[in-house]
Amino acid sequence: xQWGTWIPALATVTxxxxxxxxxxxxxxxxxxxxxxxxxxxxxxxxxLGLSVAVLAFACFNFFFVPPYNTLAVxxxxxxxxxxxxxxxxxxxxxxxxxxxxxxxxxxRRAADVDQLAAVGAEALNAARAEDALAxxxxxxxxxxxxARCEIHLLAVGAHxxxxxxxxxLPESLTLMDHADRPLGLPDTPRLVAWVxxxxxxxxxxxxGTWRLSEIEDDTSxxxxxxxSDARAFDAPVLAxxxxxxxxxxLRARGRTVGVLTLQHExxxxxxxxARRLLAALAYYxxxxxxxxxxxxxxxxxxxxxxxxxxxDALLMSVSHDLRTPLTTIKAxxxxxxxxxxxxAVTIEEEADRLNRFVGNLLDLxxxxxxxxxxxxxxxxxxxxxxxxxxxxxxxxxARTITVTLDPTEPLLxxxxxxTQSLRVLVxxxxxxxxxxxxxxxxxxxxxxxGPTREFLEFSVSDRGPGVPEGERTRIFEPFxxxxxxxxxxxxxxxxxxxxxxLTEAQGGTLDVTPNPGGGSCFTLRVPAADVAASGxxxxxxxxxxxxxxxxxxx
Numbered sequence: 001x002q003w004g005t006w007i008p009a010l011a012t013v014t015x016x017x018x019x020x021x022x023x024x025x026x027x028x029x030x031x032x033x034x035x036x037x038x039x040x041x042x043x044x045x046x047x048l049g050l051s052v053a054v055l056a057f058a059c060f061n062f063f064f065v066p067p068y069n070t071l072a073v074x075x076x077x078x079x080x081x082x083x084x085x086x087x088x089x090x091x092x093x094x095x096x097x098x099x100x101x102x103x104x105x106x107x108r109r110a111a112d113v114d115q116l117a118a119v120g121a122e123a124l125n126a127a128r129a130e131d132a133l134a135x136x137x138x139x140x141x142x143x144x145x146x147a148r149c150e151i152h153l154l155a156v157g158a159h160x161x162x163x164x165x166x167x168x169l170p171e172s173l174t175l176m177d178h179a180d181r182p183l184g185l186p187d188t189p190r191l192v193a194w195v196x197x198x199x200x201x202x203x204x205x206x207x208g209t210w211r212l213s214e215i216e217d218d219t220s221x222x223x224x225x226x227x228s229d230a231r232a233f234d235a236p237v238l239a240x241x242x243x244x245x246x247x248x249x250l251r252a253r254g255r256t257v258g259v260l261t262l263q264h265e266x267x268x269x270x271x272x273x274a275r276r277l278l279a280a281l282a283y284y285x286x287x288x289x290x291x292x293x294x295x296x297x298x299x300x301x302x303x304x305x306x307x308x309x310x311x312d313a314l315l316m317s318v319s320h321d322l323r324t325p326l327t328t329i330k331a332x333x334x335x336x337x338x339x340x341x342x343x344a345v346t347i348e349e350e351a352d353r354l355n356r357f358v359g360n361l362l363d364l365x366x367x368x369x370x371x372x373x374x375x376x377x378x379x380x381x382x383x384x385x386x387x388x389x390x391x392x393x394x395x396x397x398a399r400t401i402t403v404t405l406d407p408t409e410p411l412l413x414x415x416x417x418x419t420q421s422l423r424v425l426v427x428x429x430x431x432x433x434x435x436x437x438x439x440x441x442x443x444x445x446x447x448x449x450g451p452t453r454e455f456l457e458f459s460v461s462d463r464g465p466g467v468p469e470g471e472r473t474r475i476f477e478p479f480x481x482x483x484x485x486x487x488x489x490x491x492x493x494x495x496x497x498x499x500x501x502l503t504e505a506q507g508g509t510l511d512v513t514p515n516p517g518g519g520s521c522f523t524l525r526v527p528a529a530d531v532a533a534s535g536x537x538x539x540x541x542x543x544x545x546x547x548x549x550x551x552x553x554x
Contacts, residue, residue, distance in 0.1 A: 002040070002043055002044035002045075002048055003044070003048060005043075006036070006039070006040040006043070006044060006048060006052055007052075007055070009036060009039075010036055010052055010055055010056060010059065013032055013033070013036060014059045014063060017029055017032060017063070017064070018063050018064075021063070021064060021068075024064075026064070026078075026081050029060060029064050030060075030081070030085050030088075033056035033059070033060060033085065033089070034085075034088065034089060034092065036052055036056060037049055037052050037053045037056060037089045037092060037093055038092055038093075038096060040052040040093075041092070041093040041096040041097055042096055042100070045097060045100070046093060046094065046097035049089075049092075049093030049096065049097065050090060050093050050094075052089075053086065053089030053090055053093055054086075056085075056089065057082060057085060057086045057089070058071075060082060060085060061073065061082055065078045065081075065082065066078070128295075129288070129291045129292040129294075129295040130163060130164065130292055132288055132291065133151055133163055133164040133285070133288040133289060133291075133292055134164040134165075134166065136151070136164070136281075136284055136285050136288045137149045137150065137151050137164040137165055137166040137285070138166040138167075139281070140166070140260070140262075140281045140282075140285060141166045141167045141262075143277060143281060144262065144270075144274065144277070144278060144281070146167070146262045146263065146264045146268060147167050147168070147263055147264045147265055148165065148166065148167040148168060148261075148262070148263040148264075149165065149166045149167060149260070149261070149262055149263075150162055150164070150165045150260070150261040150263070151163060151164040151165070151250070151258060151259075151260055151261075151285055151288070151289060152192050152196070152258050152259040152260075152261065153257070153258045153289050153292055153293060154196050154256055154257050154258050154259070154289075160189075160192045160193060160195075160196040160258065160259050163258075163289070163292055164288075191204065191210065191245075191247050192247060192259050192261065194212065195247045195248070195249050195259045196249070196256060196258075196259050199249045199251070199256040200212070200213040200249065201213045201246070201247060201248050201249065202246075202247045203243040203245065203246050203247065204243060204244055204245035205242050205243055205244065206242045206243070206244050206267055207242075211243070241267060241269055242267045243267060243268050244263065244264060244265075244266070244267065244268065245261065245262070245263050245264075246261070246262045246268055247259055247260070247261050247262075248260045248261075248262075248278075248282055250282055250283075250285050250286035250289055251283075251286055252283075252286040252287055252289070252290040253290070257286055257289045257290050257293065258285070258286065258289035260282050260285055326351055326354060326355050329347065329351045330348055330351040330352070330355070333345075333347040333348040333351060334348060372502075372505065374417045374420065374505050374506045375417050375419075376415050376416055376417050376506045376507070376527075377415065377416075377417070377418065378413055378414070378415050378529045379413070379414065379415075379416060379418050379421075380411065380412065380413055381405070381412035381413070381414060381446040381456060381458070382405070382412065382446075383418075384416075384418065384421060384422060384425060384458075385403060385425075385444065385446060385458075387422055388422055388425045388426050388429060388444075389401060389403070389429075389444075391422070391426050392426055392429045392430055392433070395430055395433055396429075396433055396442075399433060399438065399441075399442065400441040400442070401429070401441065401442045401443075401444060402441050402442070402443050402444065403444050403445070403446075404443070404444070404445040404446075405445070405446050405447070406445075406446065406447035406448055408448075409447070409448055411531065412446050412447070412448065412456060412528075413456070413528065413529040413530065413531070414455075414456030414526045414527060414528050414529055415507075415526065415527045415528075415529050416456075416506055416508065416526040416527070417502075417506050420502045420505075420506065421502075421503075421506070421524070421526065423499070423502065424499040424502055424503055424510065424524055425458060425460070425524060427495045427496070427498075427499050428460040428499065428522045428524065429442060429444065429460055430495075431460075431462075431495065431496070431522075432460050432461070432462035432464070432520075432522075435462060435464035435465065435520075436462035436463050436464045436519065437463060437464070440462070440463035441463075442460065442461070442462055443459075443460070443461040443462075444458070444459070444460055444461075445458070445459045445461075446458050446459075447459075448528055449525065450525075450528075453528065454527065454528055455508075455525040455526065455527065455528050456525070456526050456527070456528040456529075457523060457524070457525050458523070458524040458525075459521055459522070459523050459524075460521070460522045460524075461515045461519060461520070461521040461522075462515065462519045462520055462521075463515070463517070463518055463519040464519050464520060465519075466514055466515070466518060466519055466520050467512055467514075467520050472511075472512050472513075475496055475512065476496050476497055476499075476500045476510070477497060478494055478497040479494065479497075480497075496510075503524060503525075503526070506526065507526065507527055508524065508525050508526040508527070509523075509524075509525045510522065510523070510524050510525075511523050
C-alpha cells in the first residue's frame with residue numbers, strides 16, 4: 001500500500017523539479033528528495049525509506065547532474081554532492097526507523113505495565129483469594145489474546161486441582177492425538193499432572209501430538225528468586241509455533257505451586273514481548289495460587305483450633321458431670337460391701353479407677369486452658385523421693401527399686417510444685433513398673449545437671465522394650481498408643497501427656513532417652529536451688545529459657 005503511494009510521489013516530484021531545472025540549485029533538489037525519503041521512512045518503515053533514497057539518488061543523477069539524462073558525472077564535485085545526498089538519506093531513514101521502533105517498544109511496555117496494573121488492581125479488589133485468582137486468569141486471557149485460561153493449584157502428591165478459569169472454547173473444537181483418537185480438553189489433566197510433577201512446560205500441537213520439555217532447570221548458577229521462578233519459561237516449548245494448548249508451571253518462592261494452561265482455537269504464537277509479559281503474568285498467577293493455598297491452610301488451622309477448643313470444653317464438661325454419679329456409685333458400693341457382698345469391692349475399685357480417669361481428663365482440660373495453678377517452692381529432692389517411693393510401694397510389691405543420690409551434693413534442692421512434681425514422679429515410676437520385666441530393678445536417681453548445674457534432675461530408668469526414636473515425642477501426646485501395643489484397661493494414654501505439661505508449667509522439662517543396655521530413661525528436670533553463705537535458699541543460675549535466672553530468697 002505504501003509503495004503504491006511513495007513511488008508515484010517520487011515520480012511526480014521529479015517531473016515538477018525537471019520543469020524548473022534551470023532555476024533550481026542542487027540544494028533545492030536535495031531538500032525536496034530528503035523530504036520524500038523522510039516521509040516514506042515515517043510511513044512505510046526502513047525498507048521503503050532506503051528504497052526511495054536509492055531511487056531519488058538515481059533520479060538526481062539522471063535528471064539534474066550534467067550531462068543530463070545520463071548516469072555519467074562530468075564535474076567531480078557533483079560526485080561529492082550525490083554521495084552526501086545518498087549517505088544523508090540512508091542515515092535519516094535509519095534514524096527515523098530506529099526512533100519509530102523505540103516509540104513502538106515504549107508503547108508496548110506501557111501496555112504491559114497497564115496489564116500488570118490491571119492484574120494488581122483485580123487481585124486487590126477481590127475479597128476472597130479464589131476470586132482474586134479468577135480475576136488474574138481473566139486478565140491473562142485478555143492480555144495474551146487466547147480463548148481460555150486455566151489456573152490449577154498444586155495439592156499434596158503433585159495433584160493439581162482447577163481453581164480458576166476464564167473464557168471458553170467452541171464445543172466443535174476437538175484435538176486429535178497421533179492415533180486419530182479425540183484428545184479434547186477433558187484429556188489435558190494428564191498433561192497438567194505431568195507439568196505439576198516435573199515443573200516444566202508442555203504443549204499440545206494442532207494435530208493433537210504432545211510436546212514435553214526435556215530441559216531441567218540449571219540451578220548451578222546463583223539466581224534471584226524472581227529469575228528462578230521465571231526460568232521455566234526459557235524452555236524450548238515456547239518455540240512450538242503450532243500449539244493449541246500450552247501448559248506452564250507456576251512457581252513462587254522457588255517451588256512449583258500450580259499450573260497455568262492457555263488454550264486457543266488457532267495456533268498460539270508469542271513474540272519476545274509477549275513472552276516477557278507471560279512470565280510476569282504467570283508470576284502474579286503463582287502468587288495468587290500461593291495465596292489460595294495459604295488461605296485454605298489458615299481456614300483449616302482455624303477449624304482445628306475451634307475443634308480443639310470445643311474438645312477442651314467437652315472434656316471439662318464431661319469430667320464435671322461424671323464426678324457426681326461416680327461419687328454416688330462408690331457410696332452405694334461401700335454400703336453394699338458393708339453387708340458382706342464381695343462384688344461391691346470390685347465395683348468400688350472400678351469406680352476409683354474411673355474417677356482417676358475423669359480426674360486426668362479434667363486436669364488435661366485445665367492445663368490446656370491454663371487454669372491449673374502451680375505453686376513452685378524450694379523443696380528437697382530426698383523429701384520428694386521418699387514420698388514417691390511410699391506412694392508406689394503397693395504397686396511395686398516385691399519389685400526392687402534402687403535409689404541413687406548425687407554424692408557431691410550434701411543437700412539437693414530445687415524449686416518446684418511438690419504436689420504436682422510428686423504426681424509426675426509417681427507416674428514415671430508406675431510406668432517403669434508396668435513395662436519392665438518383673439525380675440529387673442527400677443533405677444531412680446537425683447542429681448544436679450546442666451552446663452552450670454542449674455537443674456535438679458530426677459531420672460527413672462527401666463529395662464523394658466524401650467521407645468523407638470520416631471515415637472519419643474509422640475508418647476507425650478494425649479491418648480497416644482504405640483501401634484501394635486496390647487490394650488491397657490487401666491490406662492487411657494494421658495499420664496505422660498499430663499506429666500510433661502505439669503513439668504513445663506513449673507519451668508521444667510520431661511524427656512525420654514534410651515537406657516544403656518536396653519529400656520528407657522525418663523528424665524524430669526526442674527530449676528535447682530542453692531544454700532547461700534548467709535544461709536538463705538536461692539535459685540541456681542540458669543541458662544534455660546524456662547527457668548528463672550534471677551536469684552530468689554525463700
